[in-house]
Amino acid sequence: MFFIILILSGSCNNADKSAVTEPATTDTGKTSTALMVQPAATILSGKLDTLVIDSLAFTKLPAGKTVFVFTLGGLDTLTLAGWNAKGKNEDSFALNPNIRLMKRGPTNVSYGPGTYLANLILKKADLKEVNDSLSSKHNRYRFVVFLPKNVDGHISYEISVSKDDGLDKTTPIALVTTTATANPSPPKQY
DSSP states (O other): OHHHHHHHHHHHHHHHHHHHHSOEEOTTSOEEOSOOOOOOOOOOOEEEEEEEEEHHHHHTSOSSOEEEEEEEEETTEEEEEEEEOBTTTTOBOOSSOSEEOEEEEEEEEEEOTTOBOOOEEEOHHHHHHHHHHHTOSSOOOOEEEEEEEEETTEEEEEEEEESOOSOOTTSOOOEEEEEEEEEETTTSOO
8 A cells, every 4th residue: 555655646746747847738729838937026126216296286185194105106216196085084095196296316215125115194283284384474385395214114204395396406405394204104103
């Protein structure tokens, strides 16, 4: 009985190996390669960009919680798109984002292996603070600027306002800082 088990076990192993190496057959009788060699996956890493949104678009956001998600914007761009919460409990969102941030150049803040790319939350109070800064009578800020920060692998964005959109690369953006931040969820509790 022991001898029979060895034969069955050996024949099963041979069947598995031949199934991988033999070409597959289609309905038309043509053959195709059964095993494709795929290149090794590339690791997503790089520098985070300063992101900007027009102040008029920002002030039109409803006064509620806003959630941002990281979006691949090309080979060298990791940007943010966002949604405003809807409903009485602010727990409902539209299918597609209604907020798009524009890339305005790389920073020295890196992302890569070990970085958590979680959803980012902008609380009502932070939204209000930025809107209050934009509505100042003495200053006409035209842009809201998101500056990335990496703390122990957690990405967040500090939010400032500016009269400049950062397109002119010859002069630095003059920022007026706020205490508003778009923070990862988790680890910050809301």
